[in-house]
Amino acid sequence: MVREDGLFRKVVERRAQVHVIGLGYVGLPLAEAFVRAGYPVAGVDVDSHKVESLRSGHSYVGDITDEQLASALETGRFDICADYNALSDADVIIICVPTPLDKTKDPDISYILRATEGIATHIRSGQLVILESTTYPGTTEEILLPRLEHTGLKVGQDFFLAFSPERIDPGNPEFTVTNTPKVVGGVTAACGQIATQLYESIIDHVVQVSSPRVAEMTKLLENTFRMVNIALVNEVALMCDRLDVDVWEVIEAAATKPYGFMPFFPGPGLGGHCIPLDPNYLAWKMRTLNYNARFIQLANDINAAMPPHVITRITDALNDEGKSVRNSRILVLGVAYKSNIGDVRESPAIEIMEALQRRGARVAYHDPYVATLLMPDGHTLHSVPLDAERLRWSDCTTIVTNHDLFDWETIVTEAPLIVDTRNATRHVNAHGARIVKL
Numbered sequence: 001m002v003r004e005d006g007l008f009r010k011v012v013e014r015r016a017q018v019h020v021i022g023l024g025y026v027g028l029p030l031a032e033a034f035v036r037a038g039y040p041v042a043g044v045d046v047d048s049h050k051v052e053s054l055r056s057g058h059s060y061v062g063d064i065t066d067e068q069l070a071s072a073l074e075t076g077r078f079d080i081c082a083d084y085n086a087l088s089d090a091d092v093i094i095i096c097v098p099t100p101l102d103k104t105k106d107p108d109i110s111y112i113l114r115a116t117e118g119i120a121t122h123i124r125s126g127q128l129v130i131l132e133s134t135t136y137p138g139t140t141e142e143i144l145l146p147r148l149e150h151t152g153l154k155v156g157q158d159f160f161l162a163f164s165p166e167r168i169d170p171g172n173p174e175f176t177v178t179n180t181p182k183v184v185g186g187v188t189a190a191c192g193q194i195a196t197q198l199y200e201s202i203i204d205h206v207v208q209v210s211s212p213r214v215a216e217m218t219k220l221l222e223n224t225f226r227m228v229n230i231a232l233v234n235e236v237a238l239m240c241d242r243l244d245v246d247v248w249e250v251i252e253a254a255a256t257k258p259y260g261f262m263p264f265f266p267g268p269g270l271g272g273h274c275i276p277l278d279p280n281y282l283a284w285k286m287r288t289l290n291y292n293a294r295f296i297q298l299a300n301d302i303n304a305a306m307p308p309h310v311i312t313r314i315t316d317a318l319n320d321e322g323k324s325v326r327n328s329r330i331l332v333l334g335v336a337y338k339s340n341i342g343d344v345r346e347s348p349a350i351e352i353m354e355a356l357q358r359r360g361a362r363v364a365y366h367d368p369y370v371a372t373l374l375m376p377d378g379h380t381l382h383s384v385p386l387d388a389e390r391l392r393w394s395d396c397t398t399i400v401t402n403h404d405l406f407d408w409e410t411i412v413t414e415a416p417l418i419v420d421t422r423n424a425t426r427h428v429n430a431h432g433a434r435i436v437k438l
């Protein structure tokens with residue numbers, strides 16, 4: 001018997017119980033958006049610290065303030081769960097678990113597997129399951145579908161299954177969950193329709209595609225496009241260095257072309273949970289099909305060369321002052337992987353600081369969003385206060401992340417030497433530091 005009618009009605013009337021598995025950068029804002037739209041929502045996370053934190057009204061995700069969390073909890077329609085026991089009450093289950101790489105840089109889908117296993121033991125007729133985690137094309141139909149049908153239920157009839165990639169851009173005040181268009185691909189036509197109906201109730205524009213595979217590939221095209229273009233402009237930066245041309249001026253001039261050019265900017269290296277990782281999911285899948293994803297390989301190589309390039313810049317800048325890296329005091333400004341957030345996953349700052357410490361430098365960092373930083377060797381660094389004394393103390397101040405909170409005028413006035421990997425000091429009129437750009 002087809003169960004979609006009942007589910008459709010529950011979605012239209014916003015009575016559908018929505019369960020979000022994984023309450024991180026993606027899952028928490030999504031859960032909050034469903035609560036705001038009037039749905040009863042349960043968020044499930046296996047990290048007991050996160051569960052406790054949310055239950056006590058404290059959000060650890062920058063895009064959700066404590067006030068927003070309090071409003072969601074006050075509705076009485078937002079439960080935070082530490083296990084899957086309530087999953088059989090769900091009408092809709094959305095998976096937002098991590099998809100990292102393993103030590104050999106191959107996809108680690110163990111989180112998806114564990115979530116799927118948990119769902120399979122609780123699944124009942126009439127439920128809609130949606131995977132949002134970024135993954136390789138085929139995951140929904142090759143991994144989730146067989147496991148869920150192994151229960152004896154039939155997709156498109158008894159339960160519904162779709163893939164819908166998350167596009168959230170943490171820290172972006174303009175584009176949020178609800179005004180960023182969402183792509184949806186269902187395993188069957190009914191799966192696609194019911195998932196589209198659900199998202200249309202919280203998101204302004206939903207784009208339904210013909211299959212989960214198309215939706216999975218769409219996300220990977222978006223992130224591979226970004227990764228390859230960043231690699232291109234990073235290589236242009238390396239070429240401009242040898243040509244003694246200012247790469248930032250070149251990009252600014254090229255960006256005046258009103259068509260056919262989109263500016264990307266060089267930097268100290270890729271970071272975050274998406275751009276450095278996701279294209280490798282595609283490259284891995286293609287290797288299983290005996291195809292070598294050459295652009296991704298090349299982009300990986302070029303982007304990986306950026307942190308060592310920053311080290312060379314710092315070394316040369318100190319050398320020009322008659323100093324060596326050993327025993328120099330180096331202050332790193334910003335350790336988050338991008339501006340105005342506190343996410344340090346895959347941040348190039350960590351590789352740069354580790355390499356400087358290995359060379360004998362005395363490294364300190366300041367980041368208004370990152371109070372402590374766990375280094376790969378297990379020791380923890382603490383953000384130092386940023387004041388004139390600290391800036392004067394540093395033989396070299398290295399700008400890795402251009403947070404808006406930084407007062408560039410003061411930094412340029414007080415620091416003797418700056419290596420600016422983000423062109424953050426471009427509008428500063430103050431004089432003082434010798435500034436070396438990427």
Ligand SMILES: NC(=O)c1ccc[n+]([C@@H]2O[C@H](COP(=O)([O-])OP(=O)(O)OC[C@H]3O[C@@H](n4cnc5c(N)ncnc54)[C@H](O)[C@@H]3O)[C@@H](O)[C@H]2O)c1
Nearest residue numbers: 022023024025026045046047096097099114115133134166
């Ligand atoms: N962060 C981003 O900007 C972003 C943007 C678009 C897409 N994505 C994708 O979304 C997915 C989630 O990313 P994120 O940044 O939210 O990760 P995250 O690490 O911030 O959050 C994931 C959460 O899932 C929890 N979790 C892990 N296994 C679980 C399980 N079996 N059951 C329940 N909870 C579990 C973790 O404790 C964590 O709180 C990834 O596939 C990522 O690539 C992330």
